Amino acid sequence: MAAESDAPERGAGTEKLWNETGIDPVELHLGKDSGYTLRAYRMSDTLPGAKAEEPEPDEAEDDDEDAPEAEADADAVPEDPDADEPDPADFEDEAPEDGDEEEDALDAEPEEVPVFLTRKGKLLVFREPAALVAYVRDNDDHDLAAVDEYADLQERVTEDDIVCDEADIYELDLVVANLRGGQEGWEPELLIKAAEVGRDLGYALKNDSIVSALAPGSPLDDLDEAFRVVAEGGLKGRFAKRRLKRSDPQQAAIAWRGVIAKINDHVEWRG
Template identity: 45%
Template sequence: MCAQSHLHDSSHTEVSVARQSPNRPDADEPEIDADELEADELDEELDDDTPTAEGAAATGDRSLWTDTRIDPVEIALPSGVGLTLRAYRLSTTLTPTDIGEREEDLFESRARHAVPEDDEDTVIILDDDFPAEEDEDATEEIERRGKHERDEDEDAEADEEEDEEPAEDVPAFLTYKGQLLLFKNAESLVAFVRSGAPNDLAQLDTWDELRERIQPADVAASEEDSYELDLVVENLRGGHDSWDLHLLIDAGEVARDLAYALRLQPVLTALSPGSPLDDLDEALRSAAGGGLGAFRGRRRLKKIGAQQASIGWRTIIGKISAAVDWRD
């Protein structure tokens, strides 16, 4: 019995030593609970998802902008890159920015004096229904009735137009007294919004919610809301083969939005339907659209003078830059 007991003890000791052998990598490590490991990994994932200074661009969280229907916008101008805010609302719900204190627009003044007197709008009405010869009384009666009927028709048409034309969405930016407020960084933009300082977006129904919730981490413009106006003139000067279609198309879109919001009439006129720069925009869109339309668009682009286009855009960017109020 003693011998057998001794052999059993000896065998047990060898097994124990084998289990604690240093040749086994986890011999001295404590056992790890699977539930604890899973919890630790979950905590690490949550830490990684916590918004940082890089903000919404890293996390993809745009709930603030979706809820308030206001978006951060990044605009690059020759004088620098800045952040601002933009929203689209019905024109009937917005009060335009006040440009009463803005200096007289010299460009508009020069354009006004450049119009020859012979080019002033003149309306000539020709009425072939009038008889060639009539007595004076009959003529006066016809003219009186005709004027009365025309006035009634014009009033009716005006009323119909007011009833039929629905209000449309128009752009509004973070502006004040006819100037665009551009901020060098997200922190300064957030500080301005929270300060309650007067601005034209304060009239929006979601502005108070934005003031309460906005954080620097939220202020990250998406790719579609980033515009490089500083590259437009240089790109146009490079010639047709080097034109960046999407760069120029995006520039046209934001320039129209800014011109409307800032009430820059010369810019609106330069980009109005039928203007040379509007023709350029249509050709760019056709060329970028693909298919047969793209071929025709490229042919139309070849007929547009690069120098003329670059000069026109230089003027537009200059007008927009002059209406910017930079904030640090």
């Protein structure tokens, strides 16, 4: 397995660096290659792309007043005296459905979202810690630079700090083989972590295919939910195990292979 049990532990200074910046190194194993990148979680309204403020009423009114009336009159289409009277129903606003209103309300609420070392739709992954550190120190033309603490990280990070927490090591190269091996050999922790980083990367890369494959209600999401219940143990865990036995290992493996292929397509290997 890629994550060795004798992996180096973080020193106090390294732990302090990652805690104070709120950024973490992530280790990805993607089959043909493995490497390191960075990830942070921030509230969506603190990042570029947050909803812009509405213009002040006075400004909007001024814009309307400045619009030349003559141009509007010139573009007006003359009325046809023989045309039928319009149906009043054509001018009625379509009433929004309750579900649409709820979705709009949810979209307006800030949420915690992942931010990776991504640039122009590509995830930057470095084969060596030294290459990652060199890039971070010299570059800020990527999405993670929008995080306020990134400038602090640039000044402080060293090669020795690229030590990943066990929870931030993702062995996506093992997922398909594990699923194909059948339910008895499935490793819940491996597969739960794969779904976690898959969702994060789908969001950060703005890849609808990855997001949809792991969205609530999808087969892979249902599988992930069952694994989480199994990991918790107890009576619910036993019931979840029974539910997993009805899952098709080959279909799950095929679906995950597609997700991992899409992630690989958006990785730019460095170093």
